Amino acid sequence: MNDGLRPGDPVRLGAYDVLGRLGDGGMGTVFLARSPQGRRVAVKVVRPELSHDEEFRGRFRSEVNRARQVPPFCTAEVLDADPDHHPPYLVVEYVEGPSLAQVIREQGPLGAAQLHSIAVGVATALTAIHGAGVIHRDLKPANVLVAPGGIKVIDFGIARAFEATSQHTRTNQMVGTVSYMAPERFDTASGRPVGPAADIFAWGAVVAHAATGRNPFGGDSATATAMRILTQPPDLAGLGGPLRELVSRALEKDPAARPTARELLDGLLTAERPEGAGGPAQRPDAMPAASVLRASGGDDQGRQSPPPSVSTTGRAGWHRRGWLTALGASAAVIAVVVSAFLVGPRLLRGGSKPDRAGSTAAGGPGTSAPAATPxxxxxxxxxxxxxxxxxxxxxxxxxxxxxxxxxxxxxxxxxxxxxxxxxxxxxxxxxxxxxxxxxxxxxxxxxxxxxxxxxxxxxxxxxxxxxxxxxxxxxxxxxxxxxxxxxxxxxxxxxxxxxxxxxxxxxxxxxxxxxxxxxxxxxxxxxxxxxxxxxxxxx
Incomplete structure (x- = not known):
């Protein structure tokens, strides 16, 4: 049996050799595995009880197809999935690096420069995720990985398959972490779909937590925290400057009053940079797209080079090799790349057929929008x-x-x-x-x-x-x-x-x-x- 595996853990999933266990969550277990090409990958195996639920399988397939549309430069690239396996699993890139939750737990609140870089990196990832028609639904510090080349947002795009499957979403049961849930997430009776604005609220809570070491709505219990989210203003003591204003807007109770991910990114790049954050803020048009792509690992034709591997959890065993320096240097480049790549929120997205469970694979029309920037x-x-x-x-x-x-x-x-x-x-x-x-x-x-x-x-x-x-x-x-x-x-x-x-x-x-x-x-x-x-x- 491989080191790190427990009795009953799989030693092989499809074509992947399982090497060890990385972590557990509400949706399943994450394993470290080796692909047929010898590459280390992270495999998320969903809970076994969902294996025979056809509604879940259909939604899972649909959400995986949506997630595949997300540009991989600041997120965990989806490499493979098998919704028909027993149990279903998802394969994403693997990278060595701690989660933001682990960094804060071990080092305390972040300094101004590092905080700004985290804010830019997560806003960049959300711009890419939302541009592909995906909503994260479970953004939190544990799902933000800090790697030598920059941050990676993980576990996006499949939470809705769990939450939307009726028999697995009983009263008061939903996917996510209460401390980072938007007010509308608790209004299950209205029937209104949760939109990208819920991720913006979570961004505000994540940045506030990184700045202060506490959640802006923290209560003595999950119920108390939820009530504060619904009725009280956020506690942003200790967070100042232009970032405070952006976080405050992101934490508005009304989803329509929150900025979009792209507006967050624009606000972060035009705001005065904190001391030590790596120089003046870069505007999205600060350099030609080809130059930006070359700086981030692409060629002069705009093709992206493969990004670093990424994992799906923030457990021990990862390293922090100079991550603060790397973040400060790469945040502006990453932000410019998303502008060149997305050309604004992509209402027109990569074309793929609707999933046979009844949801779209890509979630929207299948082309880019070069002529207009909404x-x-x-x-x-x-x-x-x-x-x-x-x-x-x-x-x-x-x-x-x-x-x-x-x-x-x-x-x-x-x-x-x-x-x-x-x-x-x-x-x-x-x-x-x-x-x-x-x-x-x-x-x-x-x-x-x-x-x-x-x-x-x-x-x-x-x-x-x-x-x-x-x-x-x-x-x-x-x-x-x-x-x-x-x-x-x-x-x-x-x-x-x-x-x-x-x-x-x-x-x-x-x-x-x-x-x-x-x-x-x-x-x-x-x-x-x-x-x-x-x-x-x-x-």
Whole structure:
């Protein structure tokens, strides 16, 4: 038996030889393993009781596919996964380095320069994560690894598979650490989906903890901490300067009042650098993208070199080889790289098919957005400078263009008549015109029919037999009205086609037998219906 393994631990997982145990968590156990190529990797094995839960497997597969879209320069790159293994597992890069929690525990609160570097590094990682349509949901000091080349944020992207699986999310049971949970995480009765703003709240709590050695809402119990998060202002005593203002904004109770990850990053780079932090702050446009990529390990064609390995826990056995110096020197470079790589929040993301469990693999349209650089305003809706919104697809996806939702397989268009039940038609009436309303990385779909004063947005309705259909709904962002849009390919006219997916209820499909649009968790069934977004002029 390999050193570090306990009785009952696996010695092999798929093609990976298990070398030892790295740690345990609420979602499973992390093992150190060796790949067939001889590379050390970290393998997260989920809890065995989930092995036979098909709903979990589907969501796990979907979230892994989303996580694979995240740029790896400041996060744990997802290398492999097997949702069908018993039990399922996820393989990520491995790196030697302590967690931020371990550093604070052993050394106490961070100095100004190191704190600024941590704040920049985590904001950079969140910009990349959110740009790929992923929400971390469990950001905390234990999930921030400090390595010689910079920080790495780990364990992102799969928490939702656990939390969203109904039988594993009973009352008062959710994935995450209470001290770093946003207020909306506790409002489970509302049905509102948790958005990227929850990670911004966690960023504020992590930075405050790193600065002071305590949680800004710390209570005597988890319940007391949760009540303080819901009702009390944060305790930021000991945190000063421009960073205090950013942390305070990140810890706002209202998700819409918090900055986005990109806005955090911009604020950190334009703020006055603390003494000893490595010189003046770098602006995102401070050097050409090619130069930045070369500085961070890429070539002059913009291709990234493989980043250092990363692990998924902060246990003992890792080293702190000059990490403070490395962080101070690399934070600005990492931040510039994310600007060059993402070109703002990526509403258009890497194209991959929707997962057969009914969630999107990439969570959104599959291309980058070179022509426009959206910035999220307080309402959460990206705004694009008119002078830069020349990309027609980008204009559609930022709510600037009216569209037809053309069902490719049946050559028909969706329409929302006055009675509020979704139908298909020839696309000629005023009830066939829609506009996309961005909600984080997803969308509400709003009818432009002037006769519909109430319930103009599409929403999922479940009837008494459990049949899920699309109907008119009020335009509030809920699990029933927010949809992901994932690129599928081309239609017969050469237009990009998309799947329309509700993370909660499944994929929008056409039923040939019922002659109606419905919503279905696919399971192992194929995707039968895709949509073209046909431009119908300015919104």
């Amino acid at each position: 910035s999220t305003v307080a309402s959460g809706k990206p705004s694009v400078s008119p002078s830069k919104s020349t990309d027609p697809t980008q204009a559609i996806l930022t709510g600037q263009r009216r569209i037809l939702l053309h069902a490719v397989e049946i050559d028909r268009d969706l329409k929302l008549p006055f009675h509020g039940e979704l139908e298909v038609g020839d696309g000629t009436g005023k009830d066939a015109v829609f506009v996309l309303e961005p909600v984080g990385v997803d969308f509400m779909i709003k009818s432009m029919n002037p006769d519909i004063a109430h319930r103009p947005c599409l929403g999922v309705k479940i009837d008494s037999q459990g049949y899920a259909s699309l109907v008119g709904a009020e335009c509030y962002a809920t699990a029933a009205t927010v949809f992901a849009i994932s690129r599928e390919g081309k239609d017969d006219k050469g237009r990009t086609s998309y799947a329309i997916v509700s993370d909660e209820y499944g994929v929008v499909q056409w039923s040939p037998t019922k002659k109606a649009i419905y919503v279905e968790h696919l399971g192992d069934a194929p995707l039968d219906t895709t949509f073209s977004l046909v431009d119908r002029g300015a919104a």
